[in-house]
Amino acid sequence: MASKVPIRQLFIDGEWRAPLKGKRLPVINPTTEETIGEIPAATAEDVEIAIKAARVAFTRNRGKDWARTPGAFRAKYLRAIAAKVIERKSELAELEALDSGKPLDETAWDMDDVAGCFEFYADLAEALDSEQRAPVSLPMEAFKSHVLKEPIGVVGLITPWNYPLLMAAWKVAPALAAGCTAILKPSELTSVTCLELASICKEIGLPPGVLNIVTGLGPEAGAPLPAHPDVDKVAFTGSTATGRAIMTAAAQVIKPVSLELGGKSPILVFEDVDIEKAAEWAMFGCFWTNGQICSATSRLLVQESIADEFIKKLVNWTKSIKISDPFEKGCRLGPVVSEGQYKKILNFISVAKEEGATVLCGGRHPEHLKKGYFIEPTIIGNVNPSMQIWREEVFGPVLTVMTFRTEEEAIDIANDSHYALGGAVLSNNADLCNRVSEHLQAGIVWVNCSQPCFCQAPWGGNKRSGFGRELGKWGLENYLIVKQVTEYVSNDPWGWYPPPSKL
Numbered sequence: 001m002a003s004k005v006p007i008r009q010l011f012i013d014g015e016w017r018a019p020l021k022g023k024r025l026p027v028i029n030p031t032t033e034e035t036i037g038e039i040p041a042a043t044a045e046d047v048e049i050a051i052k053a054a055r056v057a058f059t060r061n062r063g064k065d066w067a068r069t070p071g072a073f074r075a076k077y078l079r080a081i082a083a084k085v086i087e088r089k090s091e092l093a094e095l096e097a098l099d100s101g102k103p104l105d106e107t108a109w110d111m112d113d114v115a116g117c118f119e120f121y122a123d124l125a126e127a128l129d130s131e132q133r134a135p136v137s138l139p140m141e142a143f144k145s146h147v148l149k150e151p152i153g154v155v156g157l158i159t160p161w162n163y164p165l166l167m168a169a170w171k172v173a174p175a176l177a178a179g180c181t182a183i184l185k186p187s188e189l190t191s192v193t194c195l196e197l198a199s200i201c202k203e204i205g206l207p208p209g210v211l212n213i214v215t216g217l218g219p220e221a222g223a224p225l226p227a228h229p230d231v232d233k234v235a236f237t238g239s240t241a242t243g244r245a246i247m248t249a250a251a252q253v254i255k256p257v258s259l260e261l262g263g264k265s266p267i268l269v270f271e272d273v274d275i276e277k278a279a280e281w282a283m284f285g286c287f288w289t290n291g292q293i294c295s296a297t298s299r300l301l302v303q304e305s306i307a308d309e310f311i312k313k314l315v316n317w318t319k320s321i322k323i324s325d326p327f328e329k330g331c332r333l334g335p336v337v338s339e340g341q342y343k344k345i346l347n348f349i350s351v352a353k354e355e356g357a358t359v360l361c362g363g364r365h366p367e368h369l370k371k372g373y374f375i376e377p378t379i380i381g382n383v384n385p386s387m388q389i390w391r392e393e394v395f396g397p398v399l400t401v402m403t404f405r406t407e408e409e410a411i412d413i414a415n416d417s418h419y420a421l422g423g424a425v426l427s428n429n430a431d432l433c434n435r436v437s438e439h440l441q442a443g444i445v446w447v448n449c450s451q452p453c454f455c456q457a458p459w460g461g462n463k464r465s466g467f468g469r470e471l472g473k474w475g476l477e478n479y480l481i482v483k484q485v486t487e488y489v490s491n492d493p494w495g496w497y498p499p500p501s502k503l
């Protein structure tokens with residue numbers, strides 16, 4: 001039996017607080033289209049209180065309670081969070097599947113990744129202490145210099161709905177490891193597990209105000225964060241349009257942002273591949289999590305010589321993907337997250353048809369499922385590179401296919417995009433894979449696979465896919481500022497101004 005959605009409030013200053021205006025939003029299960037609970041909906045007034053709480057937590061006792069503690073002190077809390085996530089894994093995975101429609105097997109995997117991410121940044125928090133005061137070599141003996149790494153301050157973390165708790169973990173764990181205090185604003189479509197993260201923070205006794213979790217609508221609960229002068233940085237994952245709005249607001253107060261935005265990532269399949277293996281990665285690259293991954297490799301480029309055979313295999317295999325209630329055993333495709341996304345994706349498919357593309361499989365609501373925002377895994381062929389379906393992010397189970405003749409042509413078509421997040425190259429020729437990896441415009445390149453993601457390696461994009469890197473040591477640096485401390489160590493006077501004459 002799936003867990004019930006707990007009744008929660010906003011989590012501010014270590015306490016549950018009802019939103020000042022008393023607003024709540026429904027929790028909708030995309031599998032049944034039913035309302036299965038509700039979440040508190042913060043407005044600017046609540047966010048203001050959360051920001052104050054985070055500021056007090058950052059500066060309390062001149063930082064000695066959190067921001068300036070040894071990393072090892074903060075690591076203990078991160079490890080305690082990881083342990084609780086594991087302890088509550090099956091319940092959290094069920095809530096995530098109920099709220100987002102992701103197959104239970106995927107959300108269980110996500111919970112392991114969440115715990116792994118907190119553990120990883122606990123290690124980095126511990127290591128941070130030994131990196132302090134790193135010397136900078138200077139060309140003058142009269143001076144010595146070193147660098148301090150300090151938390152950037154109060155950070156606003158705004159996250160999307162595709163990996164609700166995991167995207168929160170990618171930001172919360174490094175922010176807290178660095179010594180920042182934070183306000184997390186999860187997506188209104190999937191806030192349930194982030195509110196459970198709040199209950200975990202309460203349970204493990206995270207100092208009040210270190211992490212505040214405010215749920216609600218983007219314009220009401222999210223927009224105050226980039227605009228507020230007392231928030232020192234905003235980290236955002238989501239759509240390019242919202243990223244632009246966040247950057248614009250942050251620019252007014254010269255606030256740094258890191259943005260992980262949309263993508264339309266290519267997957268290049270060369271003629272020397274093992275067709276079975278390559279076809280499965282092509283499917284996984286776009287149909288895993290229903291294609292609702294910013295790095296989904298949704299533009300398939302197949303070398304012409306194997307295109308017919310490859311596409312035939314791919315289409316047949318795709319038709320056999322198990323599409324069902326996320327709780328059904330073996331489910332590999334659940335519903336998309338919301339009615340809005342459902343309509344948007346179907347509209348993409350119908351525009352593709354109007355523009356002359358051919359739906360090779362899928363493209364509709366599956367017949368065997370009456371309710372729910374389900375869309376069959378879809379492959380679209382007969383496209384040209386000016387079509388919307390080739391250029392724009394669908395964020396759904398829609399794979400678009402083109403062919404190429406040469407390596408150069410494949411790279412040119414792949415790079416002809418405003419986006420530059422991920423990319424995959426599949427070939428048995430290691431030199432070719434190396435060349436393509438170097439030439440692809442992307443922050444993440446997969447060789448002979450697509451989508452596996454490790455919290456040790458950097459994650460993020462270029463061009464309109466955003467900037468800044470999450471995960472790995474780069475993810476920690478997102479929340480640190482460096483300060484140079486330069487000392488004059490000579491006994492001699494500086495001697496620039498001749499002493500005034502002693503009359």
Ligand SMILES: NC(=O)C1=CN([C@@H]2O[C@H](COP(=O)(O)OP(=O)(O)OC[C@H]3O[C@@H](n4cnc5c(N)ncnc54)[C@H](O)[C@@H]3O)[C@@H](O)[C@H]2O)C=CC1
Pocket residue numbers: 158159160161162185186187188216217218219222223224237238239240242243245246260261262263293294341344393394395
């Ligand atoms: N690249 C990615 O990881 C994602 C891309 N998307 C794309 O974005 C499209 C729209 O989906 P949405 O859920 O509306 O994405 P969104 O980018 O608007 O939402 C992401 C987060 O930003 C918040 N937000 C919205 N407006 C805001 C504002 N003005 N100021 C501050 N925060 C704000 C939302 O409440 C949510 O927490 C999708 O169809 C998909 O194409 C959606 C989610 C993730």
Ligand SMILES: N=C(N)NCCCC(=O)O
Pocket residue numbers: 113162163166237260292293294295451452453
């Ligand atoms: N967990 C894996 N493999 N990927 C997460 C990708 C999250 C994103 O859309 O940015």
Ligand code: NA
Pocket residue numbers: 027028029030098099100189190337
């Ligand atoms: Na939901």
